[in-house]
């Protein structure tokens with residue numbers, strides 16, 4: 001057993017935590033693993049190659065309840081936990097955040113300062129594919145952009161995997177399910193597919209941590225991750241750096257724009 | 262069939278707040294200022310209440326242009342509704358533009374209860390601009406996706 005598995009066994013045996021959310025090796029893929037029994041701890045591995053952002057489970061009451069749990073976290077999870085905490089969605093006293101360094105040593109991040117520091121030191125390099133696609137679309141004229149998005153989003157089957165995968169999309173009732181009024185057609189239609197993405201991006205503004213889980217979850221591989229990415233970058237430019245949290249729930253009397261007559 | 266631009270009458274939906282722009286538009290009327298009749302006004306308690314989905318629904322429902330207008334900064338009846346709205350429009354406009362939706366068709370303005378003449382100008386300018394741009398066929402086509410598909414199978 002490696003250090004992570006030993007630590008996990010101790011935590012579960014001693015009853016310090018009821019559940020450990022981590023990763024295991026699935027068929028050809030790393031997948032999330034929910035470890036409740038000490039004897040299962042040997043299945044735990046540490047990898048940042050899992051397409052799921054496991055922080056998504058932290059807001060699931062049916063899974064967590066009032067129990068103390070531990071999460072084995074990579075950069076993705078930690079960035080989301082910081083944001084979830086800003087939005088008062090985390091009970092810190094019930095959550096243990098563990099990371100594993102390259103020597104296999106397990107560290108507990110006990111405070112949000114430590115988590116912020118971890119994120120600063122471990123920020124992954126920006127994805128060149130995403131950056132190139134954003135640049136390509138930015139260079140198109142408006143008609144070309146419309147044609148591009150119309151044809152891409154026309155394929156969307158509105159499975160809402162992009163919503164389910166996002167740790168910050170945790171509302172109990174989503175506009176997509178409101179039927180009085182029926183904001184979005186419940187079936188697949190180009191119009192509602194576009195409207196859905198606009199809603200998703202608007203609701204994520206200033207909150208998205210750029211983990212990319214939404215895009216990886218999309219069964220059709222639609223380039224939806226670049227919408228939130230582009231929005232995050234532009235918000236910093238338009239509203240200023242240091243505007244953490246939900247930029248739309250606050251304002252600055254000096255916000256600058258050049259389009260209001 | 263496409264409407265030709267010469268005799269095309271744009272359909273404009275205006276989303277305005279109760280306290281400033283609606284009162285301003287009222288003043289335009291009571292001052293007997295003549296202005297374009299293409300605009301249909303929807304009154305809201307505050308610009309902060311104007312959900313971005315309503316704008317999308319206006320386009321989907323056949324609007325060729327949209328006006329969004331409320332109290333000048335620092336004049337909001339509820340102190341900060343317009344500041345919140347301004348932020349929302351900054352972000353929203355940016356996203357629409359990236360998706361290739363024609364943001365020229367949405368005019369944002371501040372019109373106070375005393376600016377009856379400004380309201381007339383805003384409407385007239387918008388109508389003129391939309392008349393030049395023509396009907397928003399692109400969006401209407403997407404909104405009638407099923408009909409369009411039925412047509413293409415004929």
Ligand code: SF4
Pocket residue numbers: 155156157158159160161162163217218219220221222224
């Ligand atoms: S995951 Fe992809 S296909 Fe599913 S709703 Fe989101 S964009 Fe559409």
Ligand code: SF4
Pocket residue numbers: 165166167168169204207208209210211212213214215225228
């Ligand atoms: S990248 Fe996608 S999944 Fe990750 S926080 Fe942003 S919207 Fe959510």
